[in-house]
Amino acid sequence: MTNQKEEVVEEVEEVELEKLEEQEETTTQEEMIEEVVEVDELTLVQQELEEEKNKSIRLRADFENYKRRVQLDKEADYKYRAQTVLTDILPVLDNFERALAIQTNSEEAASLAKGVEMVYRSLLDAVAKEGLETIESEGVPFDPNFHQAVMQEKDESKESGIVLQELQKGYKLKDRILRPSMVKVNE
Amino acid sequence: MTNQKEEVVEEVEEVELEKLEEQEETTTQEEMIEEVVEVDELTLVQQELEEEKNKSIRLRADFENYKRRVQLDKEADYKYRAQTVLTDILPVLDNFERALAIQTNSEEAASLAKGVEMVYRSLLDAVAKEGLETIESEGVPFDPNFHQAVMQEKDESKESGIVLQELQKGYKLKDRILRPSMVKVNE
Incomplete structure (x- = not known):
């Protein structure tokens, strides 16, 4: 970008072009920053979603294990209840x-x-x-x-x-x- | 935007400005499309995250209720075991x-x-x-x-x-x- 800026010429069209380029440059930079910010937000939310899904999977597994254990306990309690x-x-x-x-x-x-x-x-x-x-x-x-x-x-x-x-x-x-x-x- | 385009004047600086504006317009439109796409993806992921969180909350509540019911069942089973x-x-x-x-x-x-x-x-x-x-x-x-x-x-x-x-x-x-x-x- 600095190189491009150093290539500035005095002609109007050139200046125009240069201005346009500068404008483009600036826009591209802004766009990139915006994109980075947005991608970052998207990535963060996606990561959070991933974590949330993993938490759900673990919770569901815990729940299933608990139910199984309860069932076994219940059977043992019933078997030896007297x-x-x-x-x-x-x-x-x-x-x-x-x-x-x-x-x-x-x-x-x-x-x-x-x-x-x-x-x-x-x-x-x-x-x-x-x-x-x-x-x-x-x-x-x-x-x-x-x-x-x-x-x-x-x-x-x-x-x-x-x-x-x-x-x-x-x-x-x-x-x-x-x-x-x-x-x-x-x- | 159409109004802005119709305001075009013949002066060089004006034309320059116009070009710049046009440039900006185009960029803004592209940006908007990109943004819409990105916002859509982000919104979708955020919605999914929201749903996933709600599912977790419901699952956790189900788990707690189940535990409570199991405890009460266990107490009744124990009380009347004989x-x-x-x-x-x-x-x-x-x-x-x-x-x-x-x-x-x-x-x-x-x-x-x-x-x-x-x-x-x-x-x-x-x-x-x-x-x-x-x-x-x-x-x-x-x-x-x-x-x-x-x-x-x-x-x-x-x-x-x-x-x-x-x-x-x-x-x-x-x-x-x-x-x-x-x-x-x-x-």
């Missing part, structure tokens, strides 16, 4: 077993015991419907995930590590152990 | 009451009955911990929200509409009725 009350009922089941283990001699007591056993069965049915199960122990290999060894004995006629006797019933709620069974294990 | 198993246990409680209502004559049966009553108490404690409560009925005014009238009687000594007798216990889980009590009401 865990607290069933855990509290385990001693009741123990008490039932103890009461029913007592030998009855009189007919009256035997009749009452029969009634009590029916009540016990109805309770077992109610808790079984909710997913409470006894843990298998006598005659199966000792498994620390299900059994708690409180005694050991040596029985040559049986395999080593086999549960010889169940001392207290163990219970699980579906696949979750509520209480391991207390057992006597073969050495 | 409802199914407790409902299944109600007949067990009835059976207990029936078994314990039997008169015992022998000492053996009385001893067994005492044991059974202890088992019953331990079951009542376990379910009470979870929020199971009996519904008050005898002596209170009949309320269809809590009581189911299965018999009526006329007792002049008592107020009309009073529950005279409870025929079967009713239960609620916290503030939710699991089973109304079956009652005899004073006419």
Whole structure:
């Protein structure tokens, strides 16, 4: 631009031309500045739009993940919803077993015991419907995930590590152990 | 613009000026077209940005509402989590009451009955911990929200509409009725 300005001649047309050129120059410069400003604004807005879109995508992904987690939590909560009350009922089941283990001699007591056993069965049915199960122990290999060894004995006629006797019933709620069974294990 | 063009005069300077003006005119028109195009693009992008921001705001609000609803659901699920198993246990409680209502004559049966009553108490404690409560009925005014009238009687000594007798216990889980009590009401 400076070079062009130095080429100024004295002739009117030349001057005219020169003026026109100068005018053009100025306009072009202004235009460029304007363009730069506009392009800058456009770029900025486009960048902001891009960021906003990315934020939306992340937010939507977070939302979906949250929904999935909530669903899984809900299923677990539902599956084990009776865990607290069933855990509290385990001693009741123990008490039932103890009461029913007592030998009855009189007919009256035997009749009452029969009634009590029916009540016990109805309770077992109610808790079984909710997913409470006894843990298998006598005659199966000792498994620390299900059994708690409180005694050991040596029985040559049986395999080593086999549960010889169940001392207290163990219970699980579906696949979750509520209480391991207390057992006597073969050495 | 047309007016400006018609104002053209013959003087050189005027012509010069005119040329300059024409030059300016042309540039301005071109600029305007460019500007319109750019402004259009900028406006479009700005509009899109605006929409994207609004979408984000709505999405965020949806997310917050969802979280709030999930929290409330979770609290309700937690509060009434034992409802199914407790409902299944109600007949067990009835059976207990029936078994314990039997008169015992022998000492053996009385001893067994005492044991059974202890088992019953331990079951009542376990379910009470979870929020199971009996519904008050005898002596209170009949309320269809809590009581189911299965018999009526006329007792002049008592107020009309009073529950005279409870025929079967009713239960609620916290503030939710699991089973109304079956009652005899004073006419």
